[in-house]
Amino acid sequence: MSVIYDKVALIGLGLIAGSISLAARRAGAAGRISGTARSARSRSAARSLQLCDDITDNAAAAVRDADLVVLCVPVGAMGKVMAEIGPHLKQGAVVTDVGSVKQEVIEQVTPHLPAHVHFIPGHPLAGTEQSGPYAGFAELFENRWWLLTPPEDADPAEVSRLRRFIRALGANVEDMEPGHHDLVLAVTSHIPHLIAYTMVGVADHLTRVKETEIIKYSAAGFRDFTRIAASDPTMWRDVFLTNKEPVLDILGRFTEELFVLQRAIRMGDGEYLHDYFTHTRAIRRGIIEAGQDTDAPDFGRSAKPPAGKVD
Numbered sequence: 485m486s487v488i489y490d491k492v493a494l495i496g497l498g499l500i501a502g503s504i505s506l507a508a509r510r511a512g513a514a515g516r517i518s519g520t521a522r523s524a525r526s527r528s529a530a531r532s533l534q535l536c537d538d539i540t541d542n543a544a545a546a547v548r549d550a551d552l553v554v555l556c557v558p559v560g561a562m563g564k565v566m567a568e569i570g571p572h573l574k575q576g577a578v579v580t581d582v583g584s585v586k587q588e589v590i591e592q593v594t595p596h597l598p599a600h601v602h603f604i605p606g607h608p609l610a611g612t613e614q615s616g617p618y619a620g621f622a623e624l625f626e627n628r629w630w631l632l633t634p635p636e637d638a639d640p641a642e643v644s645r646l647r648r649f650i651r652a653l654g655a656n657v658e659d660m661e662p663g664h665h666d667l668v669l670a671v672t673s674h675i676p677h678l679i680a681y682t683m684v685g686v687a688d689h690l691t692r693v694k695e696t697e698i699i700k701y702s703a704a705g706f707r708d709f710t711r712i713a714a715s716d717p718t719m720w721r722d723v724f725l726t727n728k729e730p731v732l733d734i735l736g737r738f739t740e741e742l743f744v745l746q747r748a749i750r751m752g753d754g755e756y757l758h759d760y761f762t763h764t765r766a767i768r769r770g771i772i773e774a775g776q777d778t779d780a781p782d783f784g785r786s787a788k789p790p791a792g793k794v795d
Contacts (some may be wrong), residue, residue, distance in 0.1 A: 496556035502620020560722035563592030588726035
C-alpha cells in the first residue's frame with residue numbers, strides 16, 4: 485500500500501497510539517511517525533519498542549510538519565493539548581482523536597482549532613483492559629469499527645483520506661452524528677464498564693466474603709465480566725464526567741430493568757426470566773456472528789500478561 489500521510493503525529497503513547505503506529509507501519513500507510521507523551525516512562529517504553537521515528541517530550545515539536553495529528557489522550561485533556569499544539573500545525577493538517585466521547589471533545593477542541601486545519605473527530609471501537617505502550621499490537625483494529633463524526637463543513641476529500649488510512653489499519657469505518665455516538669457508546673461501553681467497576685466494589689465491600697475468596701474462587705462470570713474493571717481509571721473518570729447525560733439516562737433505564745428482574749426472582753416468575761435470558765442470549769450470539777468477538781471460553785483473549793506495563 486502507498487503512503488497515505490507523509491507524517492503522522494501521535495499525541496499520547498498508550499495502547500491505542502501504539503497500536504496505530506504498529507498497524508500503520510505494517511500497512512505502509514505513514515511515511516514517518518512522531519510521538520509524544522506526558523510520562524517519561526511512556527516515552528522511554530515507546531523508544532524501546534521503536535514505536536515512532538521521533539519521540540519527544542514536546543507536543544509542539546511532535547506535530548511540526550505533520551499531515552495527520554491523532555489526539556490519543558484522555559477526553560478531559562483534549563482541550564489543553566489542542567491549545568498547546570494549535571499554533572504549530574501546518575497548513576491543511578488533519579486533526580482527529582480517539583476519545584470515546586464526541587460532543588465534549590468537539591466542544592473542547594474547536595475553540596483552539598486554527599482556520600487552516602481540518603478537524604475530523606473519531607473513535608476506534610477497539611481496546612483491551614491493558615494500558616501503556618507495551619499493550620499495543622498491530623492487529624487491534626482488525627474488523628473493528630472506527631466511528632467518525634465529521635462536521636457538516638468538513639472537506640470531503642480529507643474525510644475520504646482519513647477513511648483510507650483507518651481502513652489501512654484494518655478497521656471498518658462509519659460516520660455517526662456526535663450526540664448519537666455518545667448515546668450508543670453509553671449503552672455499548674460506558675455503562676458496562678460502570679457496572680463492572682460497581683460489581684468489583686460490591687464484592688470488595690461484602691464483609692461476609694473475604695478478598696482472598698473473591699480472587700481465588702472467581703468463576704468465569706465474575707472473572708470475565710469484571711475484566712474491564714482493570715481499565716485505565718483516568719480515562720474512565722473523564723468518560724463519565726464528560727458523557728454525563730447519556731450515561732445517566734441509560735443508567736436509569738438499567739436500574740428499571742434490574743428492578744423488574746428483581747421482582748421476577750422474588751415472585752418466582754421463571755417463565756419471564758427464561759424469556760428474558762433467551763432474548764439477551766440471542767443478542768450476544770449476534771455480536772459473535774458479526775465478528776466482533778468469539779465464542780471461545782476465554783472470549784478469544786490470551787491469558788498471557790503483556791510484556792510490560794507503563795502508565
